[in-house]
Amino acid sequence: MSRRLLSRREFGARCAALGLSLPAMSALLAVQESAPAFAATGAVTNTAGHTVRLPDGTTVSALGQGAWHLGQGRHPVAVEEEAVRTGISLGMTLIDTSGNYGNGLSEQFVGRVIAGERDRVFLVSKVESDEVSGDGIPRACEASLTRLGTDYLDLYLLHSPVPTRQFSGVVARFEQLRAAGKIRAWGVSNFNLRQMEDLLRVPDGSRCATNQVPYSLHNRRIERDVLPWCTRQNMPVMAYSPLGGDHDLLVRDRTLAQIGAAHGCSAAAVALAWVIRSGHVIAIPESGSPAHTKENAEALSIALTPGDMQTLAAAYPGPFGAT
Numbered sequence: 001m002s003r004r005l006l007s008r009r010e011f012g013a014r015c016a017a018l019g020l021s022l023p024a025m026s027a028l029l030a031v032q033e034s035a036p037a038f039a040a041t042g043a044v045t046n047t048a049g050h051t052v053r054l055p056d057g058t059t060v061s062a063l064g065q066g067a068w069h070l071g072q073g074r075h076p077v078a079v080e081e082e083a084v085r086t087g088i089s090l091g092m093t094l095i096d097t098s099g100n101y102g103n104g105l106s107e108q109f110v111g112r113v114i115a116g117e118r119d120r121v122f123l124v125s126k127v128e129s130d131e132v133s134g135d136g137i138p139r140a141c142e143a144s145l146t147r148l149g150t151d152y153l154d155l156y157l158l159h160s161p162v163p164t165r166q167f168s169g170v171v172a173r174f175e176q177l178r179a180a181g182k183i184r185a186w187g188v189s190n191f192n193l194r195q196m197e198d199l200l201r202v203p204d205g206s207r208c209a210t211n212q213v214p215y216s217l218h219n220r221r222i223e224r225d226v227l228p229w230c231t232r233q234n235m236p237v238m239a240y241s242p243l244g245g246d247h248d249l250l251v252r253d254r255t256l257a258q259i260g261a262a263h264g265c266s267a268a269a270v271a272l273a274w275v276i277r278s279g280h281v282i283a284i285p286e287s288g289s290p291a292h293t294k295e296n297a298e299a300l301s302i303a304l305t306p307g308d309m310q311t312l313a314a315a316y317p318g319p320f321g322a323t
């Protein structure tokens with residue numbers, strides 16, 4: 001691929017096409033010098049081929065599945081199981097749950113779904129901030145492993161921040177679990193920029209694999225600071241509520257539906273393709289409906305065009321305006 005420096009105008013146009021703010025795009029370019037961001041056709045591509053690389057080199061699907069409400073009667077349980085199995089078969093192999101989702105019912109549900117195919121799945125669970133004192137983290141982890149019917153987690157997250165003075169103790173516990181083979185990696189959730197900076201200052205804090213935070217066309221707040229900072233650290237962000245969440249669903253949005261019609265996919269797939277556009281974000285939509293899961297999986301195979309990105313930026317301006 002021939003390379004040359006971009007003019008300021010070209011750089012701005014690329015930011016707009018990817019729907020990224022200038023700081024986010026600068027960070028992205030800094031860590032991704034060698035990967036082509038645009039196909040020759042002008043279509044915007046996920047430069048990492050719809051996979052995302054964690055800091056330890058592990059590659060995961062850019063599109064996973066959330067399980068917050070699953071196994072708790074929102075849909076018939078067999079339907080929900082089929083939904084998640086369908087997602088796995090379509091490449092949505094990262095599954096996100098937590099010890100506190102439905103008081104353990106979500107983990108039990110996930111455990112049933114992945115029984116017999118544990119190795120195909122990248123399993124994420126979480127420990128609560130009020131469980132970290134004493135031996136709370138290893139105990140919570142053991143309880144999660146039992147409910148999930150497995151002997152290791154691929155990724156274990158601290159669900160929400162604790163006071164900074166507790167960071168080193170939490171990291172030390174995570175590292176002990178990693179050394180014992182109970183977890184393969186660890187990360188955090190709902191951390192702001194200051195907390196991320198403080199985390200990286202404690203011993204082994206730089207082993208943090210990801211920060212799971214809200215991110216969607218409806219909620220672009222992380223573009224102001226957390227997203228460009230994580231990108232500079234080569235640490236992917238895991239986007240929760242990527243469809244806007246239950247109370248702010250994007251799936252009936254007319255702009256998204258129009259773009260979807262042009263690509264032969266749903267509005268939901270467009271919303272998700274936008275979230276995972278950079279190759280540095282993993283999205284974890286939740287669905288207990290096989291039909292919805294199939295729609296969501298289409299986000300792995302569509303390429304939004306620069307025109308699509310401009311339309312979306314105008315409809316859903318980020319913290320720096322319609323970029």
Ligand SMILES: NC(=O)c1ccc[n+]([C@@H]2O[C@H](COP(=O)([O-])OP(=O)(O)OC[C@H]3O[C@@H](n4cnc5c(N)ncnc54)[C@H](OP(=O)(O)O)[C@@H]3O)[C@@H](O)[C@H]2O)c1
Binds near residue numbers: 189243288
């Ligand atoms: N770390 C944290 O603090 C945190 C906070 C919130 C969430 N999370 C994680 O992120 C996951 C996803 O977040 P979320 O559940 O808040 O929001 P979301 O994934 O943005 O939205 C879920 C909602 O979208 C619906 N849906 C999914 N696909 C659809 C489609 N193609 N068409 C129409 N509706 C569709 C689902 O209903 P159906 O089931 O009927 O499809 C459900 O009501 C959670 O499961 C959880 O794992 C983490």
